Amino acid sequence: MCDDLTEADNARFAADGLSRRAFGTAAAAVGISVLLPSPANALAVKGRDVTIKTPDGTVDAYFVAPASGRHPAVLVWPDIYGLRPAFRQMADRLAASGYTVLTVNPFYRSTTAAALAASGDRTAVRTKAGEARKLLTPQAAVTDATAFVAFLDKQAQVDTKRGVGTTGYCMGGPLVMQTAAAVPGRIRAGGTFHGGGMASEPMLALIPQMKAGFLVAIAENDDARAPGDKDKLRVAFDAAKRPAEIEVYKGTMHGWCPPDSEVYNQVQAERAWARLLHLFETTL
Structure with missing residues (x-):
């Protein structure tokens, strides 16, 4: 659902207005984002940077939880621009x-989140991430998903009697599907937002291995490029008898959910969040 053509769509969209273009450029460069609203009855949270060992190296990550309880x-799998302030803000809000x-x-196999963010403007970050992404093979995704869920289950703030959820944005969409298939005994919910490549045959073949309910939120310009993808996903989820809410969000461009995106659509992002x-x- 995501390709260089939808990125070109987004660039033209951002160029339509100077303020939007300026915001998008600055947001990508320094990681700023709009202020997300707090949830009703918001819990106090505590967050910290953590590292996680995998067979392939050491992962830098952000961990946040309510200040008390399990x-x-x-x-959370970020988009192509990686772990940055906007995704920390989204994590805090979810916590x-x-x-x-x-x-x-x-x-992490080739760069830290900080080094990726410091590599330059939006184009430079995307180029560097694109190279790093080549190491994220299907087997690597399974290795990572297994390690990350195991890490979570060892934390005192996690209620292991309840299921695990996973979310992914852009390139994170397929990673959500791979996670749900790799750890079906724990993953009970998957949410994907403007995910790319989710209707490929390898991804569709994973669905029968899952035990999770799904939300698949599709950008309108992604759907325009590949209008059959949503139907392939619906057929596959139905055949596997897995519940899935699959919807094209009208008026959205690829990347509309993160609050630092140049095509951020607050109204539709809030609806997807809800x-x-x-x-x-x-489900959890």
Whole structure:
């Protein structure tokens, strides 16, 4: 669902207005984002940077949870621009809603999140991340998903009697599917937002291995490029008897959910966020 053509769409969209273009450039460069609203009855949270050992190296990640108690765990896969302030803000917000959240640097095999962010402007970051992404093979994704869920289950803030959720944005969409298939005994919910490549045959073949309910939120310009993808996903989820809410969000561009995106659509991002919380409330 995501390709260089949708990125070109987004660039033209951002160029339509100077203020939007300026915001997008600055946001990508320094990681600023709009202020997300706090959830009703928000819990106090505590976050910290953590490292996680895998067979392939050491992962830098951000861990945040409500200040007290045990809660369902959520693993977050960022988009191509990696772990940055906007995703920390999103993790804090999710934790304030009652979840223990781990947001990872998926490119740890070749770069830290800090080094990726410091590599230059939006184009430079995307180029460097694109190279690092080549190491994130299907087997590597399984290795990572297994290690990350194991890490979460060892944390005192995680209620291991309840299922684990996972979310992914852009390139994180397929990683959510790979996670759900790799650790089906723990993953009970998957939320994907403007995910790329999710309707490929290898991804569709994973669905029968899953035990999770899904939310698949699709950008309108991604759907315009590949209108059959949503139908392939629907057929595959139905055949596997896995519940899935699959929807094209009208008026959205690829990348509309993170608050530092040049095409951030606050109204539709909030609606997608509400649907994610509903999924977690009903499955975890």
